[in-house]
Amino acid sequence: xxxxxxxxxxxxxxxxxxxxxxxxxxxxxxxxxxxxxxxxxxxxxxxxxxxxxxxxxxxxxxxxxxxxxxxxxxxxxxxxxxxxxxxxxxxxxxxxxxxxxxxxxxxxxxxxxxxxxxxxxxxxxxxxxxxxxxxxxxxxxxxxxxxxxxxxxxxxxxxxxxxxxxxxxxxxxxxxxxxxxxxxxxxxxxxxxxxxxxxxx
Amino acid sequence: xxxxxxxxxxxxxxxxxxxxxxxxxxxxxxxxxxxxxxxxxxxxxxxxxxxxxxxxxxxxxxxxxxxxxxxxxxxxxxxxxxxxxxxxxxxxxxxxxxxxxxxxxxxxxxxxxxxxxxxxxxxxxxxxxxxxxxxxxxxxxxxxxxxxxxxxxxxxxxxxxxxxxxxxxxxxxxxxxxxxxxxxxxxxxxxxxxxxxxxxxxxxxxxxxxxxxxxxxxxxxxxxxxxxxxxxxxxxxxxxxxxxxxxxxxxxxxxxxxxxxxxx
Numbered sequence: 001x002x003x004x005x006x007x008x009x010x011x012x013x014x015x016x017x018x019x020x021x022x023x024x025x026x027x028x029x030x031x032x033x034x035x036x037x038x039x040x041x042x043x044x045x046x047x048x049x050x051x052x053x054x055x056x057x058x059x060x061x062x063x064x065x066x067x068x069x070x071x072x073x074x075x076x077x078x079x080x081x082x083x084x085x086x087x088x089x090x091x092x093x094x095x096x097x098x099x100x101x102x103x104x105x106x107x108x109x110x111x112x113x114x115x116x117x118x119x120x121x122x123x124x125x126x127x128x129x130x131x132x133x134x135x136x137x138x139x140x141x142x143x144x145x146x147x148x149x150x151x152x153x154x155x156x157x158x159x160x161x162x163x164x165x166x167x168x169x170x171x172x173x174x175x176x177x178x179x180x181x182x183x184x185x186x187x188x189x190x191x192x193x194x195x196x197x198x199x200x201x
Numbered sequence: 202x203x204x205x206x207x208x209x210x211x212x213x214x215x216x217x218x219x220x221x222x223x224x225x226x227x228x229x230x231x232x233x234x235x236x237x238x239x240x241x242x243x244x245x246x247x248x249x250x251x252x253x254x255x256x257x258x259x260x261x262x263x264x265x266x267x268x269x270x271x272x273x274x275x276x277x278x279x280x281x282x283x284x285x286x287x288x289x290x291x292x293x294x295x296x297x298x299x300x301x302x303x304x305x306x307x308x309x310x311x312x313x314x315x316x317x318x319x320x321x322x323x324x325x326x327x328x329x330x331x332x333x334x335x336x337x338x339x340x341x342x343x344x345x346x347x348x349x350x351x352x353x354x355x356x357x358x359x360x361x362x363x364x365x366x367x368x369x370x371x372x373x374x375x376x377x378x379x380x381x382x383x384x385x386x387x388x389x390x391x392x393x394x395x396x397x398x399x400x401x402x403x404x405x406x407x408x409x410x411x412x413x414x415x416x417x418x419x420x421x422x423x424x425x426x427x428x429x430x431x432x433x434x435x436x437x438x439x440x441x442x443x444x445x446x447x448x449x450x451x452x453x454x455x456x457x458x459x460x461x462x463x464x465x
Binding site: 009013017020021044046049052054057059066067077087090091094096097100101104107111112113114116150151153155156157158160161162163169173180183184187195197 | 214217218221222225253354355357358359360361362364365366367368373377380381384387388391398399401402405406413414415416417418419420421422423424425426427428429430431432433434437439440441442450451
């Protein structure tokens with residue numbers, strides 16, 4: 001009896017020891033690594049400089065922006081409940097047609113496959129605008145588009161600073177200017193709720 | 202005796218298990234605490250103004266725009282005088298024009314909002330000026346381009362954050378103007394050919410913890426299909442210019458209004 005108990009305790013102790021030693025290895029991916037390791041993680045070399053995951057994310061997001069903001073801008077121009085909303089739609093349409101040309105060129109050079117459909121979230125925003133009427137449409141249009149542009153704006157700045165890829169560097173500069181123009185035009189509609197934007201931080 | 206041995210073994214096992222568990226359940230989950238504590242800024246209260254609430258991050262931007270002028274104007278002046286290359290001279294000119302303009306704006310706004318401005322660069326900024334003054338030849342070009350490029354690159358995402366989240370209309374306009382000037386300076390500094398992008402990237406990513414994730418990497422040599430263009434449908438005739446000066450940064454803007462005569 002004494003023997004059996006001892007063996008069980010020893011076995012349990014050994015299992016726990018081995019388990020505890022092994023545990024830290026598991027899901028160790030998010031450790032604070034060296035900066036070099038971080039910078040090169042999932043990065044590939046191209047003739048325009050290294051292309052990081054963060055660079056590719058910006059390229060995707062510029063393409064996705066065009067896929068839902070073009071129809072949103074078109075609708076704003078057609079419904080045109082106010083001259084300011086029509087003007088904002090005009091800027092969305094022209095700005096994203098221009099950025100889409102640029103991002104397709106960059107993606108082709110880098111050999112990246114781009115999405116051709118907006119995300120389910122973006123489709124949801126388009127559906128919300130389709131369904132909204134009157135003042136509710138104006139608020140929904142201004143708020144959804146202002147939020148999306150405001151959210152990406154600091155990310156563009158981060159990529160513009162950190163990228164080592166010359167194509168991504170130019171795309172980030174162009175996107176910075178277009179997004180700031182859209183933010184400004186959307187705010188001119190007078191329908192942006194700044195408290196809601198600040199509280200979403 | 203047997204009894205005592207048993208207690209000793211139990212104690213030893215508990216100690217071992219505890220020592221093994223500690224790093225797993227405490228040290229590891231708290232591994233980034235020190236870095237986080239370093240990043241925490243004491244949040245000063247938000248105050249109300251007639252241009253909307255003014256938060257601690259709004260005031261921080263105002264002070265940083267002022268500080269930028271305090272060291273970048275002498276740095277630009279020196280670049281203009283030493284002018285080891287035409288590109289560095291031109292970068293110096295942009296620094297002077299841009300920060301003269303921003304400094305006017307920030308002084309007017311600070312007076313309107315009652316924010317106290319510094320009149321001396323920080324010790325760190327003074328150190329950068331000293332480094333540039335001491336450097337000679339190619340070393341000067343490297344120091345000039347990289348110290349200034351690093352400072353501009355660091356503030357660019359912060360300007361974006363404030364531009365998005367501020368509820369103060371004066372700060373909103375300042376953030377827009379600063380964004381364009383800073384992006385212009387970044388661009389012109391890079392044109393000197395002396396910016397070391399590996400240094401900038403590594404310097405900016407210090408302390409990054411999360412694994413980068415993103416869309417799949419392209420496979421070299423693999424052809425990808427041409428995606429359909431996003432273009433305005435026929436019949437829709439947008440008239441606005443394409444976003445302001447794609448490919449270049451337009452920093453032309455009207456002189457600031459000075460209702461309180463701050464610039465006199």
